[in-house]
Amino acid sequence: xxxxxxxxxxxxxxxxxxxxxxxxxxxxxxxxxxxxxxxxxxxxxxxxxxxxxxxxxxxxxxxxxxxxxxxxxxxxxxxxxxxxxxxxxxxxxxxxxxxxxxxxxxxxxxxxxxxxxxxxxxxxxxxxxxxxxxxxxxxxxxxxxxxxxxxxxxxxxxxxxxxxxxxxxxxxxxxxxxxxxxxxxxxxxxxxxxxxxxxxxxxxxxxxxxxxxxxxxxxxxxxxxxxxxxxxxxxxxxxxxxxxxxxxxxxxxxxxxxxxxxxxxxxxxxxxxxxxxxxxxxxxxxxxxxxxxxxxxxxxxxxxxxxxxxxxxxxxxxxxxxxxxxxxxxxxxxxxxxxxxxxxxxxxxxxxxxxxxxxxxxxxxxxxxxxxxxxxxxxxxxxxxxxxxxxxxxxxxxxxxxxxxxxxxxxxxxxxxxxxxxxxxxxxxxxxxxxxxxxxxxxxxxxxxxxxxxxxxxxxxxxxxxxxxxxxxxxxxxxxxxxxxxxxxxxxxxxxxxxxxxxxxxxxxxxxxxxxxxxxxxxxxxxxxxxxxxxxxxxxxxxxxxxxxxxxxxxxxxxxxxxxxxxxxxxxxxxxxxxxxxxxxxxxxxxxxxxxxxxxxxxxxxxxxxxxxxxxxxxxxxxxxxxxxxxxxxxxxxxxxxxxxxxxxxxxxxxxxxxxxxxx
Ligand code: IVH
Numbered sequence: 001x002x003x004x005x006x007x008x009x010x011x012x013x014x015x016x017x018x019x020x021x022x023x024x025x026x027x028x029x030x031x032x033x034x035x036x037x038x039x040x041x042x043x044x045x046x047x048x049x050x051x052x053x054x055x056x057x058x059x060x061x062x063x064x065x066x067x068x069x070x071x072x073x074x075x076x077x078x079x080x081x082x083x084x085x086x087x088x089x090x091x092x093x094x095x096x097x098x099x100x101x102x103x104x105x106x107x108x109x110x111x112x113x114x115x116x117x118x119x120x121x122x123x124x125x126x127x128x129x130x131x132x133x134x135x136x137x138x139x140x141x142x143x144x145x146x147x148x149x150x151x152x153x154x155x156x157x158x159x160x161x162x163x164x165x166x167x168x169x170x171x172x173x174x175x176x177x178x179x180x181x182x183x184x185x186x187x188x189x190x191x192x193x194x195x196x197x198x199x200x201x202x203x204x205x206x207x208x209x210x211x212x213x214x215x216x217x218x219x220x221x222x223x224x225x226x227x228x229x230x231x232x233x234x235x236x237x238x239x240x241x242x243x244x245x246x247x248x249x250x251x252x253x254x255x256x257x258x259x260x261x262x263x264x265x266x267x268x269x270x271x272x273x274x275x276x277x278x279x280x281x282x283x284x285x286x287x288x289x290x291x292x293x294x295x296x297x298x299x300x301x302x303x304x305x306x307x308x309x310x311x312x313x314x315x316x317x318x319x320x321x322x323x324x325x326x327x328x329x330x331x332x333x334x335x336x337x338x339x340x341x342x343x344x345x346x347x348x349x350x351x352x353x354x355x356x357x358x359x360x361x362x363x364x365x366x367x368x369x370x371x372x373x374x375x376x377x378x379x380x381x382x383x384x385x386x387x388x389x390x391x392x393x394x395x396x397x398x399x400x401x402x403x404x405x406x407x408x409x410x411x412x413x414x415x416x417x418x419x420x421x422x423x424x425x426x427x428x429x430x431x432x433x434x435x436x437x438x439x440x441x442x443x444x445x446x447x448x449x450x451x452x453x454x455x456x457x458x459x460x461x462x463x464x465x466x467x468x469x470x471x472x473x474x475x476x477x478x479x480x481x482x483x484x485x486x487x488x489x490x491x492x493x494x495x496x497x498x499x500x501x502x503x504x505x506x507x508x509x510x511x512x513x514x515x516x517x518x519x520x521x522x523x524x525x526x527x528x529x530x531x532x533x534x535x536x537x538x539x540x541x542x543x544x545x546x547x548x549x550x551x552x553x554x555x556x557x558x559x560x561x562x563x564x565x566x567x568x569x570x571x572x573x574x575x576x577x578x579x580x581x582x583x584x585x586x587x588x589x590x591x592x593x594x595x596x597x598x599x600x601x602x603x604x605x606x607x608x609x610x611x612x613x614x615x616x617x618x619x620x621x622x623x624x625x626x627x628x629x630x631x632x633x634x635x636x637x638x639x640x641x642x643x644x645x646x647x648x649x650x651x652x653x654x655x656x657x658x659x660x661x662x663x664x
Pocket of ligand 1: 081082083113114115116117118119120136173225226287306309311
């Protein structure tokens with residue numbers, strides 16, 4: 001039975017909200033990202049056809065279409081207080097004594113939570129709808145960040161269930177998961193933008209962007225941990241309020257625990273010292289709260305922080321070590337990066353031996369030298385960095401690092417980027433640069449050539465067997481076995497892995513080329529948009545820059561790359577060697593291969609986008625205009641000029657039923 005239009009829209013919204021909830025609140029997703037995206041795409045399509053049916057709380061309305069002018073202020077209905085910190089068990093026991101004294105009783109329990117390292121926001125729901133979101137600011141007045149917070153899928157635009165209070169303020173932490181943080185910094189590095197020091201700064205920076213479309217791409221998330229103003233209380237204690245939050249569709253951290261007394265609370269805190277590294281997000285400590293609200297009121301607050309709540313901060317995860325040497329490495333785009341090597345030291349769950357010093361301005365700022373004792377930290381618990389040089393411990397006669405005068409690898413000329421911090425090797429034939437580029441090409445996120453490791457790549461380049469990407473595909477088993485430490489079996493495996501990589505899809509191939517500013521994310525966008533390598537090669541700068549999320553800098557970089565005679569020659573050689581570079585991520589059958597189809601009019605059992613997707617999945621090509629080259633026109637109801645043109649040109653017209661039979 002075909003649903004009517006409005007029913008389908010309502011159903012899709014309900015499903016999307018349900019899946020958001022399964023993912024963020026219940027931690028139990030039922031569908032893949034791809035399936036989610038297709039529900040979303042269908043809803044968008046339907047709403048585009050009937051804009052009058054769009055509501056503010058539709059999942060498609062999370063991201064506003066244009067940037068905002070600035071951030072207005074919001075005065076908090078109830079002050080947003082801070083929390084006092086403690087750093088050890090003794091201080092926690094003192095807190096407990098104060099609580100017992102204040103309550104004149106031992107009859108109370110604690111709730112112990114993770115202290116999420118992000119930034120606090122107050123979400124205000126009126127009649128179940130999200131009406132505003134504000135940062136803490138000075139505690140009394142914060143910034144109105146509603147447009148940006150609406151883009152966070154863990155924040156429901158409407159409360160679930162029934163029986164919510166007319167006014168409900170939920171407070172919680174907006175945070176950026178560790179992986180998203182590392183990925184964001186990777187992309188920023190690729191784009192040669194400044195890096196965020198930690199996930200908290202990244203989250204704060206992302207909430208303070210004027211363009212919610214960019215915030216939407218930052219993968220922020222949210223956990224609720226307190227109430228602000230409420231017209232009717234949800235429960236008489238904190239723990240039950242959190243459980244009620246969950247029922248209303250608000251994401252609550254799953255690791256909330258009750259503790260009967262301070263010893264139990266201390267034990268829970270201690271348990272998280274090491275386990276915190278297993279979490280997907282960064283936590284900087286624990287928060288301990290008296291559970292019952294009546295007891296919280298008795299304890300009250302100092303102007304700054306409540307007396308019923310305390311944070312236990314994990315010891316700053318820093319390690320002291322010695323810089324044994326500073327290397328200068330040349331990267332795949334020629335950038336010279338100073339890297340500090342350390343005496344190995346254990347930090348945040350792993351052994352650390354080196355850290356990038358990013359660029360020579362950073363070396364000068366830190367004034368870090370060989371032989372120095374330094375303190376290191378891990379940004380986002382992942383990326384090791386030097387945070388401080390212990391100058392008091394500096395050895396006599398130490399010398400500041402000199403700026404390089406030539407490429408440490410090829411000894412070619414170098415130059416500092418115009419207005420930039422990077423120093424670059426200018427030699428396009430620099431072997432060091434090429435080795436890095438080749439490692440990147442073969443890497444897991446690119447062509448994924450399993451048995452082609454870093455040391456083999458170095459050998460292949462050093463002996464002159466591989467001078468460009470295409471040479472890889474010309475390697476023979478005999479050439480490989482002639483190399484040092486290369487047995488016949490390994491040589492076979494390498495050849496097989498190289499052979500296998502020929503079938504990698506277009507986006508991986510594009511990403512593998514190492515075009516400046518183009519990482520795997522932008523490569524995927526380009527592949528999806530253009531559908532073939534040829535179309536990307538042919539595109540002019542304006543067309544490229546017009547693609548969603550591909551800015552002018554990327555567009556110029558791609559355009560220039562495909563106009564460079566050397567790159568073009570190598571790409572043609574790669575294709576001639578059998579590298580396919582086909583966009584096939586969506587292909588499910590071959591029944592429409594070689595066919596170009598135009599879709600027009602209103603279809604009954606599917607939207608036009610679904611029909612287009614089905615065409616692509618069957619290997620066909622979708623076109624928006626009818627010409628002699630069009631194989632079929634799929635015409636629904638009220639098809640207009642495209643149908644007329646098809647008839648005039650003698651192009652075969654098919655209806656929905658025929659189309660469905662065709663694609664099976
Ligand atoms: S409760 C009055 N619970 O830590 C108490 N705060 O250092 C309100 N934070 O401003 C806050 N995780 O941004 C609470 N589970 C948690 C938390 C948490 C992180 C943040 C919050 C607060 C800051 C204080």
